[in-house]
Amino acid sequence: MVAITTATARVSAHSPSAGLLAQRVLATPLVDRIQPAGTRRSFAKGEELFAEGEAADFFYKVVSGTVRVCKLLSDGRRQIEAFQLPGEIFGLESGMEHRFTAEAVEDTVVVAFRRGRFASLMHENPAFSDQLMSSVIQSLERAQEHMVLLGRKTAQEKIATFLLDMSRRLSRGDQVELPMQRTDIADHLGLTIETVSRTLSQMVRDGLIKLAAAGRTIVISNKGGLQALNG
Amino acid sequence: MVAITTATARVSAHSPSAGLLAQRVLATPLVDRIQPAGTRRSFAKGEELFAEGEAADFFYKVVSGTVRVCKLLSDGRRQIEAFQLPGEIFGLESGMEHRFTAEAVEDTVVVAFRRGRFASLMHENPAFSDQLMSSVIQSLERAQEHMVLLGRKTAQEKIATFLLDMSRRLSRGDQVELPMQRTDIADHLGLTIETVSRTLSQMVRDGLIKLAAAGRTIVISNKGGLQALNG
DNA sequence: CGCTCTCTTGAGCCCGCTCAACGACAGTGG
DNA sequence: CCACTGTCGTTGAGCGGGCTCAAGAGAGCG
Incomplete structure (x- = not known):
């Protein structure tokens, strides 16, 4: 040594x-x-x-x-x-x-x-x-x-920021394999698990993302749309 | 040099x-x-x-x-x-x-x-x-x-924590001279100025603190009570 | 197949926000 | 000296975003 x-x-x-x-x-x-x-x-x-x-x-x-x-x-x-x-x-x-x-x-x-x-x-x-x-x-x-x-972002903005950050840090392409469960995401973003889930569902309906593999895989289909949300 | x-x-x-x-x-x-x-x-x-x-x-x-x-x-x-x-x-x-x-x-x-x-x-x-x-x-x-x-504290807990922290860092005794105005406190704690003001007023009513000098001087009259609130 | 763990969805409520008015001073100028 | 003005803090009324409580839907695993 x-x-x-x-x-x-x-x-x-x-x-x-x-x-x-x-x-x-x-x-x-x-x-x-x-x-x-x-x-x-x-x-x-x-x-x-x-x-x-x-x-x-x-x-x-x-x-x-x-x-x-x-x-x-x-x-x-x-x-x-x-x-x-x-x-x-x-x-x-x-x-x-x-x-x-x-x-x-x-x-x-x-x-x-x-x-x-x-x-x-x-x-x-x-x-x-x-x-x-x-x-x-x-x-x-x-x-x-x-x-x-x-301190200052809405639930939607929190999730958008989180997804973009995770995408940047561990994605292959525009697909993100989240290693953590909803409870962890909620406790990271200062939300409840229900709000995390609802917000993600809404983003799917809005065509911003796609969910797969029991919600653990996320495909970002409209990166610009997410970026517009991240505050 | x-x-x-x-x-x-x-x-x-x-x-x-x-x-x-x-x-x-x-x-x-x-x-x-x-x-x-x-x-x-x-x-x-x-x-x-x-x-x-x-x-x-x-x-x-x-x-x-x-x-x-x-x-x-x-x-x-x-x-x-x-x-x-x-x-x-x-x-x-x-x-x-x-x-x-x-x-x-x-x-x-x-x-x-x-x-x-x-x-x-x-x-x-x-x-x-x-x-x-x-x-x-x-x-x-x-x-x-x-x-x-x-991420996880209520307005009351935020204010309690803030006051105790300020008291520890710059007080002479149990009296705190806050150098900043309500807007700054609000933006520090992730609240609005109105909630900061209302929460402080409520603490005065509860006998936890006293306000003086246009709200800039705060006397902590029940430190234990504040500590019980700080999460 | 049943058990468990995780995620989703719904219904209703409440804490903190928004909008608005008022009060307390300090500074300024006539 | 007082009216005028701007800044800062307080208070009220009402709303709404996110929380709570509750149930249902998948997925993994023995």
Whole structure:
């Protein structure tokens, strides 16, 4: 592992004045080259990666599958902050404990990085530090975009935004295979499951989308129409 | 400025194995000792620090006053992501442009840090890098907490949470001097100005709070009662 | 085939929004 | 000094989008 660290450090030393946050993603993410430093772990659908309040010894990167990151209120109301798709990093904390719960939406593989070990690695390897920083800032930007949705968009706009976002992030063509069920979508968008279902049905009637495979597959038939709705 | 940089780097080199994100705030924030590297700037109430889409050449730290960070939808609907109070850092981006607008809620003084200059500073000075990282992660945690509020809390709970948060962040005792007007509170909590006003009035009737100074000063007379409401 | 889990659809209600008026100040100018 | 004006906060009346409660429809699986 030391060898890997030095190698990547040498690479970054040669990169010409790598500006912090200047480029969003480097050609080959360092976090991948350093991957051996992390532990590969698998989780079955529905399994919990960690819970709110647990010690935050690790942070994670999704290899395959989907993770939902959520918070609960005392009476069980739930807010899903984000769905983490392959390539995305989550679980970094400023304190000692996790501030939210992470669960596998479907069968999922992640790489777990020990937090303490990465402190020194970050210091020795500026380029790696930049990437981690960039990743956290992107999470923040996504959170900010989502706050607009939660606070100011109508049900129709929320669904439209969600579908376009999912389409962009995991589609092959204009077909989207949703990994999560309606309850998850509802808790992500600040709606009820019934409103999600009704809104999707209405979009089918309006010719914006088509539903298949028990509602899990969505074909976007009028992308422009959806975009006009997304606020 | 070069002298200052080296000085702070030397200090951090002596700090014993400062673990990344291990402690939330160091005794003397480095960003303050390096403050000379930033430019002090003043903004009048209502003035814009930067707008969505502008080049993100600087990031900022609040010295005094209050900044609102917000996003607009095409039809004018607004979501205030956060109110930045003295000591807080904002305006860091992963891309080249600002993704949101920042405006002074009241007369405000900030320190503006040139982004490019801090890339090298971060690399030379791990402790500074840690602090910046910690600050961004804390913004993310706050955003996540706020998403629960926006997506899953009732008007009453939103107001209760807001008042307790403001009280914690800027109160002397149980009296809170709100720097922002009702429109800002509404756009922060995903409500209308009328609902904010009505809910506050109801809380006065319920003996939870007292209002003074044209509604800008709030005395929390039953903190437990408010806490029971905050979800 | 029956059981369970998920999604859909319907009927009715309520919380928060819309529209509108009024009140409380502060600043300004005659 | 007071009338005029603009900004901000409060209050009322009524509406409607999304929620609640309830039942039905598919799909997967033993």
